[in-house]
Amino acid sequence: MRKKGIQTNDPHVQALARIVGGEKSILYKKEDLIAYDCDGFTVHRHLPKAVVFPKNTEEVAAIVKYCHEHDLPFLARGAGTGLSGGAIPLNGEVIISLVRMKRLISVDLENRRAVVEPGFVNLKLTNSISDRGYYYAPDPSSQYCCTIGGNVAENAGGAHCLKYGVTTNHILGLEVVLPNGEIIEIGENGIPDPPGYDLLGLLTGSEGTLGIVTKITVRILKNPEAKQTVLAYFDRVEDASQAVSDIIAAGMVPAALEMMDQTAIEGVEAAAFPVGHPKDIEALLLIEVDGISAGIPEQIEEILRICRNRNVREVKVAQTEEERARWWANRKTGFGAMGAISPDYLVQDGVIPRSKLPEVLKNIQEISKKYGLRIANIFHAGDGNLHPLVLFDASKPGETEKALAAGSECLQACAAVGGSITGEHGVGIEKKEEMRFIFSDEEILAQTDIRDVFNPKNLLNAGKLFPTPGRCVEVKKEKKQKQLL
Amino acid sequence: MRKKGIQTNDPHVQALARIVGGEKSILYKKEDLIAYDCDGFTVHRHLPKAVVFPKNTEEVAAIVKYCHEHDLPFLARGAGTGLSGGAIPLNGEVIISLVRMKRLISVDLENRRAVVEPGFVNLKLTNSISDRGYYYAPDPSSQYCCTIGGNVAENAGGAHCLKYGVTTNHILGLEVVLPNGEIIEIGENGIPDPPGYDLLGLLTGSEGTLGIVTKITVRILKNPEAKQTVLAYFDRVEDASQAVSDIIAAGMVPAALEMMDQTAIEGVEAAAFPVGHPKDIEALLLIEVDGISAGIPEQIEEILRICRNRNVREVKVAQTEEERARWWANRKTGFGAMGAISPDYLVQDGVIPRSKLPEVLKNIQEISKKYGLRIANIFHAGDGNLHPLVLFDASKPGETEKALAAGSECLQACAAVGGSITGEHGVGIEKKEEMRFIFSDEEILAQTDIRDVFNPKNLLNAGKLFPTPGRCVEVKKEKKQKQLL
Numbered sequence: 001m002r003k004k005g006i007q008t009n010d011p012h013v014q015a016l017a018r019i020v021g022g023e024k025s026i027l028y029k030k031e032d033l034i035a036y037d038c039d040g041f042t043v044h045r046h047l048p049k050a051v052v053f054p055k056n057t058e059e060v061a062a063i064v065k066y067c068h069e070h071d072l073p074f075l076a077r078g079a080g081t082g083l084s085g086g087a088i089p090l091n092g093e094v095i096i097s098l099v100r101m102k103r104l105i106s107v108d109l110e111n112r113r114a115v116v117e118p119g120f121v122n123l124k125l126t127n128s129i130s131d132r133g134y135y136y137a138p139d140p141s142s143q144y145c146c147t148i149g150g151n152v153a154e155n156a157g158g159a160h161c162l163k164y165g166v167t168t169n170h171i172l173g174l175e176v177v178l179p180n181g182e183i184i185e186i187g188e189n190g191i192p193d194p195p196g197y198d199l200l201g202l203l204t205g206s207e208g209t210l211g212i213v214t215k216i217t218v219r220i221l222k223n224p225e226a227k228q229t230v231l232a233y234f235d236r237v238e239d240a241s242q243a244v245s246d247i248i249a250a251g252m253v254p255a256a257l258e259m260m261d262q263t264a265i266e267g268v269e270a271a272a273f274p275v276g277h278p279k280d281i282e283a284l285l286l287i288e289v290d291g292i293s294a295g296i297p298e299q300i301e302e303i304l305r306i307c308r309n310r311n312v313r314e315v316k317v318a319q320t321e322e323e324r325a326r327w328w329a330n331r332k333t334g335f336g337a338m339g340a341i342s343p344d345y346l347v348q349d350g351v352i353p354r355s356k357l358p359e360v361l362k363n364i365q366e367i368s369k370k371y372g373l374r375i376a377n378i379f380h381a382g383d384g385n386l387h388p389l390v391l392f393d394a395s396k397p398g399e400t401e402k403a404l405a406a407g408s409e410c411l412q413a414c415a416a417v418g419g420s421i422t423g424e425h426g427v428g429i430e431k432k433e434e435m436r437f438i439f440s441d442e443e444i445l446a447q448t449d450i451r452d453v454f455n456p457k458n459l460l461n462a463g464k465l466f467p468t469p470g471r472c473v474e475v476k477k478e479k480k481q482k483q484l485l
Numbered sequence: 486m487r488k489k490g491i492q493t494n495d496p497h498v499q500a501l502a503r504i505v506g507g508e509k510s511i512l513y514k515k516e517d518l519i520a521y522d523c524d525g526f527t528v529h530r531h532l533p534k535a536v537v538f539p540k541n542t543e544e545v546a547a548i549v550k551y552c553h554e555h556d557l558p559f560l561a562r563g564a565g566t567g568l569s570g571g572a573i574p575l576n577g578e579v580i581i582s583l584v585r586m587k588r589l590i591s592v593d594l595e596n597r598r599a600v601v602e603p604g605f606v607n608l609k610l611t612n613s614i615s616d617r618g619y620y621y622a623p624d625p626s627s628q629y630c631c632t633i634g635g636n637v638a639e640n641a642g643g644a645h646c647l648k649y650g651v652t653t654n655h656i657l658g659l660e661v662v663l664p665n666g667e668i669i670e671i672g673e674n675g676i677p678d679p680p681g682y683d684l685l686g687l688l689t690g691s692e693g694t695l696g697i698v699t700k701i702t703v704r705i706l707k708n709p710e711a712k713q714t715v716l717a718y719f720d721r722v723e724d725a726s727q728a729v730s731d732i733i734a735a736g737m738v739p740a741a742l743e744m745m746d747q748t749a750i751e752g753v754e755a756a757a758f759p760v761g762h763p764k765d766i767e768a769l770l771l772i773e774v775d776g777i778s779a780g781i782p783e784q785i786e787e788i789l790r791i792c793r794n795r796n797v798r799e800v801k802v803a804q805t806e807e808e809r810a811r812w813w814a815n816r817k818t819g820f821g822a823m824g825a826i827s828p829d830y831l832v833q834d835g836v837i838p839r840s841k842l843p844e845v846l847k848n849i850q851e852i853s854k855k856y857g858l859r860i861a862n863i864f865h866a867g868d869g870n871l872h873p874l875v876l877f878d879a880s881k882p883g884e885t886e887k888a889l890a891a892g893s894e895c896l897q898a899c900a901a902v903g904g905s906i907t908g909e910h911g912v913g914i915e916k917k918e919e920m921r922f923i924f925s926d927e928e929i930l931a932q933t934d935i936r937d938v939f940n941p942k943n944l945l946n947a948g949k950l951f952p953t954p955g956r957c958v959e960v961k962k963e964k965k966q967k968q969l970l
Contacts, residue, residue: 108838110730110734110838110839110840111838111839111840112733133736155678155683157678166678168678168683168686169654178927178931182927183927184925184927184928184931185925185928186928191836191837191838191903191904191905193640193642193651193653193690193836193908193909194905194923195905195906195907195911195912195916195920195923195950196912196920196924196929196932196950196951197687197690197691197695197932197935197936198640198653198683198686198687198689198690198691199931199932201653201683201686201687202682202683202686202687202935204683205678205682205683206682206683210682222736223736224736225736245595248597249595251618251707251708251709251710251777252777291776291780292736292737292780292783292784293783294779294780294782294783294784295776295777295779295780297779298777298778298779299777299779351676351678352676353593353595353596353676354595354596355595355596418676419676420676420679420680421680422680423678424678426680427680427681431680435680435681438679438680439681440669440670442663442667442668442669443669443670443671444681446663446669446684446938446939447681447682447684449938450682450687450935450938451682452938453931453934453935453937453938454931454934465680465681466681
């Protein structure tokens with residue numbers, strides 16, 4: 001095979017290629033870069049300057065140092081499944097792809113920890129340790145392909161986070177390349193709650209704006225001795241919502257407590273994993289309990305009783321592991337399934353106090369009517385984490401804008417009842433203006449001040465997470481600086 | 486009664502008195518200030534300039550603004566039960582005591598939240614909601630008098646944090662007065678994992694160096710349906726340690742899993758709540774499981790089986806709630822009980838990987854021999870959070886210094902096996918130099934940079950949490966600043 005070498009005169013590309021060991025670890029031609037112009041949020045597209053594929057922390061640090069010294073914008077990317085545009089190269093960034101850093105470095109069963117590289121795929125961790133009776137809890141629906149590095153950046157959640165918590169609850173240590181190329185370790189030995197400021201928590205969910213994670217120590221859990229799964233069909237969405245409240249009020253903490261509405265059911269039944277859900281029900285609940293065997297039957301009985309009290313049409317318990325797996329495949333591929341009933345769809349992600357569920361679902365129906373766009377709901381009902389899916393057709397002029405406006409109004413409806421604009425998908429570029437729904441100027445300033453400490457040149461993933469500062473923020477910043485003189 | 490007015494010409498004291506509404510809300514005479522010269526860490530003592538008692542957030546903000554404008558050092562104080570000196574006025578601070586801000590503002594059972602002022606006593610929250618079937622999980626041993634504001638500052642733990650997590654896992658929202666007097670709300674509606682940087686996590690456990698918390702939204706939990714408690718006596722400490730490992734390895738997560746060694750047992754049996762523990766055993770375990778009733782007996786059986794496998798001398802299950810309460814009173818007053826067998830004692834607080842328990846306990850015995858000081862161990866064995874209690878007599882010349890050195894060596898022993906220098910008591914002034922055991926200069930600098938963002942004049946609780954910067958840190962800081970020019 002003929003060695004072609006780097007076919008560009010761009011000195012930055014040549015220098016970056018030297019750092020990562022040549023042409024096989026860098027992309028720089030337009031036809032190659034197109035695949036990196038967006039992530040799971042496809043509404044905005046921008047070409048990166050180049051994509052580099054480092055093999056280890058030292059290469060990441062060298063790339064970052066080079067970018068820092070030459071004022072090149074840069075950002076890190078995992079599998080690119082993020083739903084809020086966090087990995088989109090808005091400013092023609094150098095993309096540092098971490099997919100080649102995909103080793104499972106170590107597993108320590110006795111102390112319940114594993115150490116992985118950021119490009120290690122989420123589900124592979126559970127697959128690597130399940131035969132010894134352990135698993136990794138955070139389970140975003142994209143877990144078969146998303147990376148743990150990306151999960152850390154977005155503080156990813158998942159169906160089972162009701163009982164087990166989101167990614168931040170499972171991160172024990174991080175190795176991080178700071179935006180100037182320095183390498184630091186946080187909680188390096190995987191001891192929970194290390195002294196000093198909670199940098200672990202700060203980095204987790206910082207959406208790639210404070211540093212690049214190059215090694216991750218995660219908590220692993222013992223498989224629950226038993227689990228059982230219930231599927232419940234409701235004629236009225238209010239009854240399903242009430243059943244959710246009743247289950248929580250009974251003091252149970254199911255491992256998962258998911259809801260789908262009628263439009264969502266239409267979608268999943270038309271897609272790859274149909275279950276045979278009736279299409280004329282307003283809502284279904286998918287409920288899973290796990291733990292030691294002894295307590296499970298009593299909890300299932302209680303859940304069945306609650307569902308019947310709330311006028312459930314039909315309720316059943318999974319009879320085999322295969323049936324359970326099929327119900328979950330139907331649920332976990334639910335977002336993509338909307339493609340079966342609509343050319344395009346926009347996933348939203350808001351959080352509300354559980355008690356406001358019926359009210360907000362009604363508001364979302366009204367938003368749907370107002371814009372003339374169908375909105376499906378598939379979501380983590382147990383923790384009040386809504387996922388309205390706005391169905392639209394991007395080929396119709398103006399419909400993308402309408403879908404974005406409808407999605408934003410859904411978030412406003414969440415914020416209005418004391419909720420939040422994202423549960424687990426992050427802010428990225430998608431929702432940065434919506435941050436104003438819940439944060440004052442001072443509160444945004446307190447955060448951008450922190451970003452400036454880590455990322456003073458703002459070369460790392462700029463233009464994400466925070467709204468464009470208004471004049472009043474600038475004035476406050478000047479005033480603050482003056483106070484210090 | 487004669488109105489005396491403020492009896493000092495100090496204009497700052499007069500101004501502060503005006504802010505808080507007069508002489509009844511300020512202390513400034515030396516005889517009154519002595520009570521505030523230390524907290525639960527009694528080795529260092531310093532007089533504050535004054536102690537003010539604000540009644541609300543606005544008064545706190547006005548005091549802070551005044552201090553900020555007049556360059557007066559200041560710090561916040563709750564009940565003063567902290568064990569690492571976080572509330573000691575090293576620099577003659579104005580102490581802002583939050584004990585009058587002690588309201589339970591609201592309870593929202595449906596969404597499992599309560600809002601409290603920072604001076605609200607920890608145990609009062611559980612007492613206020615237990616008749617409705619709820620409780621607040623973090624239970625430091627001082628919970629009958631420590632305040633939730635102080636718990637937030639120190640990220641306090643407790644015996645039941647093995648299953649339920651430490652304070653940071655239960656904080657949903659904070660109102661904070663920043664060091665310049667601005668008021669911000671973080672996660673104001675109690676939605677978990679709000680977007681943007683995790684300021685909730687950053688503030689929680691920041692030991693009063695980033696801001697003053699004036700309102701706290703906490704998660705409340707439903708009382709477990711049932712709980713049972715086991716007391717197990719072991720002839721050999723290695724067997725007790727192994728039983729701890731076996732219980733965790735069996736996939737159980739007890740609500741609490743506590744250990745006491747022989748010296749500790751001698752202390753608690755000589756103090757206020759003796760249980761009748763045999764004095765010739767090397768260790769006891771106090772184990773509690775909770776949850777739905779159905780699973781409890783099986784878990785207890787499994788625990789008894791494990792203890793017997795590990796040569797337990799005697800093991801018993803609490804037969805009545807009264808017996809259980811007595812066992813816990815014996816454990817929770819354990820630190821103070823050391824006063825019954827030693828004139829003085831120093832509590833240490835380290836964390837180790839659970840698998841290193843036997844090794845580190847042995848090292849602590851050697852440290853005890855080396856210094857000729859007895860060291861008792863009462864601790865959260867389930868999560869590897871050790872509490873060596875160094876017994877000494879401060880009236881003997883040089884013995885305080887020896888005790889401090891022995892305590893520091895215990896921490897070094899924890900760090901040496903990949904552990905940490907504090908589990909739940911904080912760094913304060915006690916352990917700031919020990920931070921070097923686990924953090925590099927870069928890692929400390931990353932943290933002090935964050936402090937400087939919030940607290941740029943370093944008037945708020947200065948000289949805590951981080952080691953005195955060495956010359957190399959200064960050089961790095963200069964270099965970093967130069968890079969930005």
